[in-house]
Amino acid sequence: MAGWCEEAVALLQRPAAAEMAVDVLLCAVPIWAAVMIGLVVGWSWRPRWTGLLFLGLRTRLRIIWLPPGLGARRLWFACTALSACSVAPRLLSSAFRRCRGKQQDKASPEDTAAVARDGGGCADGRTNFEGEHDTVTEKDLELLLQLLDNKESGDTAWQNLMERTTSNMTYKAWRREPEEGPIMYCSRTIFEDATPELVRDFFWDGDFRLKWDPMLAYSKSLDEFPQNGATIVHWIKKFPFFCSDREYIFGGRIWESGKTYYCVTKVCLYSVLFR
CATH class of the missing domain: 3.30.530.20 (START domain)
Structure with a gap:
């Protein structure tokens, strides 16, 4: 084990290895920056129904990653309500626009x-x-x-x-x-x-x-x-x-x-x- 560590240290001390590490880092940073920008843009333009799908997946997986108990259930319900508040207004506003014409007939x-x-x-x-x-x-x-x-x-x-x-x-x-x-x-x-x-x-x-x-x-x-x-x-x-x-x-x-x-x-x- 000691011999393997010494060889690794000697390899890293070579100028060629250091230059290669710098080149890899310079190439990887723009790629990961582009990936992060793509994730942010994709999340901001996501369809409205993905919020409801995410809520359904969390409901099925909550038994695995959330311990049972009254306090845990209250915390889960609070997080679910906060997530639903960001999706419900968009769906309700769209439904309201479609039904506004029908409501006028009932005046x-x-x-x-x-x-x-x-x-x-x-x-x-x-x-x-x-x-x-x-x-x-x-x-x-x-x-x-x-x-x-x-x-x-x-x-x-x-x-x-x-x-x-x-x-x-x-x-x-x-x-x-x-x-x-x-x-x-x-x-x-x-x-x-x-x-x-x-x-x-x-x-x-x-x-x-x-x-x-x-x-x-x-x-x-x-x-x-x-x-x-x-x-x-x-x-x-x-x-x-x-x-x-x-x-x-x-x-x-x-x-x-x-x-x-x-x-x-x-x-x-x-x-x-x-x-």
């Missing part, structure tokens, strides 16, 4: 009457807030037609993004960066074996869209205005686990010109939803 007649007195009631009992029935106007249609004319006239500001073709469908997308304002996107889809009425109903039906759009978690028609055919719709879109769901409230209106339909949607404010 009492007294609340509905009070809102009608404050905002101005319609003859059919609906609340008509000023400007909401004019969410999508003729000016929006003129803007859409102007954008289409600029696109068809060969405006060089539009950059080609994507082009896909199948046996019965053609899709093409463009983007544009104006000097002022956000980036603009434009897409064109041509169906070879579909009528204009079928395409209009397919994209305009929110209930049916829930069945084929995997990103749409909730859709409800909030209000309709027969005088001009406009509607106000509430959507909740799902995003990857590291992003929260997003809500959209927009007004929609359709103009018909022969066999051509112009379907215009526009983000709007709806006062009843935020009472």
Whole structure:
């Protein structure tokens, strides 16, 4: 044993061995630093259900690493409650957003009457807030037609993004960066074996869209205005686990010109939803 220790000490005293140890250390530190950064980022972007899974695993393993007794059980329950508090608010807030539309349908007649007195009631009992029935106007249609004319006239500001073709469908997308304002996107889809009425109903039906759009978690028609055919719709879109769901409230209106339909949607404010 003594001879082995002397040989090990002599090996470490050699300059080559010391240089090799320094090289290994310099190579290992960046690798472990990258591993630690990856663990921190991965833990911060973990799915919400992993917290509940961790609680279940701790429940099964607590008999092994936690001694029995009244004090130990109290400590375990306290740790479990603290861990659940970090997960429960996220799940409850997501469920609340999905059920908020259903809760509005159960509002009492007294609340509905009070809102009608404050905002101005319609003859059919609906609340008509000023400007909401004019969410999508003729000016929006003129803007859409102007954008289409600029696109068809060969405006060089539009950059080609994507082009896909199948046996019965053609899709093409463009983007544009104006000097002022956000980036603009434009897409064109041509169906070879579909009528204009079928395409209009397919994209305009929110209930049916829930069945084929995997990103749409909730859709409800909030209000309709027969005088001009406009509607106000509430959507909740799902995003990857590291992003929260997003809500959209927009007004929609359709103009018909022969066999051509112009379907215009526009983000709007709806006062009843935020009472």
